[in-house]
Amino acid sequence: MPTAIKSDFEVVRRNKVYEEVAKQIERLILKKLKPGDKLPSERELAELLRVSRSSIRDAIRGLELMGLVEPRQGAGTIVREISPDSLVNPFAHALKRRQELVSELLDFRRMLEPPLAARAATHASPDEISEMEEILQRQEKKQAQGDASVGEDTEFHYSIALASDNSVVLKVLDILMDLLRDTRERSLQVEGRPQKSLAGHRRILSAIRRHDAEAAKDAMRRHIEDVEEIVLNKF
Amino acid sequence: MPTAIKSDFEVVRRNKVYEEVAKQIERLILKKLKPGDKLPSERELAELLRVSRSSIRDAIRGLELMGLVEPRQGAGTIVREISPDSLVNPFAHALKRRQELVSELLDFRRMLEPPLAARAATHASPDEISEMEEILQRQEKKQAQGDASVGEDTEFHYSIALASDNSVVLKVLDILMDLLRDTRERSLQVEGRPQKSLAGHRRILSAIRRHDAEAAKDAMRRHIEDVEEIVLNKF
């Protein structure tokens, strides 16, 4: 008789292994690989993911059809330049959904990340702080060379989450990355004005290094507002 | 060469439909059903979840083995009293993990829910507010009768999340519920001193009704601290 939650059930769908594999490879590309890089070999992937090579191949075929990746017999499979097409193609209606999702994601980040930064300020170990420093320096160097690649922003925020020493937070972030992936939302992160973003990161890290929770929270809040402004102006 | 994130891959596992079904039924029991209630019939569940009856039966057999549910030929499947055993049995080492998870979950809630309450205060529609009021009154009534059942606390918090009008937040909460489910953490929510919990809810709702974001945030923060104290004392 109670009736607070909508339809109590979600339709159950069997997950296809090759879809799951595709997700993970895509995530790897987003996080670590540049266009031109080689993917691990199919046999290697099969072993890492504990899955048959056939499934790996199915997944790669999918990524190939999406234009993300190019298998070359004998040589390996390389990451392709992300063509503007691959972002525009998938139908206009996906675009609307994407816009909504992006704005909701930003809302969520605005809620979660400031307290998260505060916690990082009080909990981060010296090692974790140097890790952040390293990431930030790498970005700054790249940016100085005019080389603003994707996925770096994510890396910095992820390192803050790591310092929270809370597996629940990490789990949630992984889910969010999946959401991003699902809507082909690759460009959220850096594009726009990377220098502004980097300055924000720099302020956050500085507060964390001082173990100043309030300052970290504020810096993160302002940083997200900046990002928000940049991203939303793109629509 | 970048190396901020640990092992880049998770082992891919094919999800078994009956496991997924078991999750959903378990969640239904947690959210809506009391001991003694009848589950929907197997054929009905099969239709709702778009899954064959065999899968439903496999799932129910699992729940039966866990002592959660008791199928009676001809009559239906009823929800059993949750025996203390079913919480103690599953090995001691699970208990430690559980303790960690609970404390991490509370941390996470402390980060997310205050800003969430603030947002609810500014965004909630009259309908959503009356929904919260209704839930709260039902709980207060039950509590007056000394009938503190599980899953009510969740319901109130969920209604706040609904008012946020943000699908990302809902998605995240669903994940958290899955986490709870996975560690058999049923008792987190109400047990302890329900009256204190209810008073907290009352204060939160009142702030939301006044559209006072700051007050809502503060009330939620204090409420979670209270819950934290109660729960952690149980270990």
Add this chain to the structure above:
DNA sequence: GTTGTCTGGTCCACTTATCGGACCACTTGG
């Protein structure tokens, strides 16, 4: 060059989980 060992490309027999349907045994309410 030649060779050995990588790589991806292809095929196929085998296993497994799920489906979908049939039929039975039992309970319940009219």
Add this chain to the structure above:
DNA sequence: CCAAGTGGTCCGATAAGTGGACCAGACAAC
């Protein structure tokens, strides 16, 4: 008592994944 609805059981069909074999192209070491 009986019709309708429930869980209990069984089984053939289907789809996905597995694991292995073999091929052809690439590429580095010799």
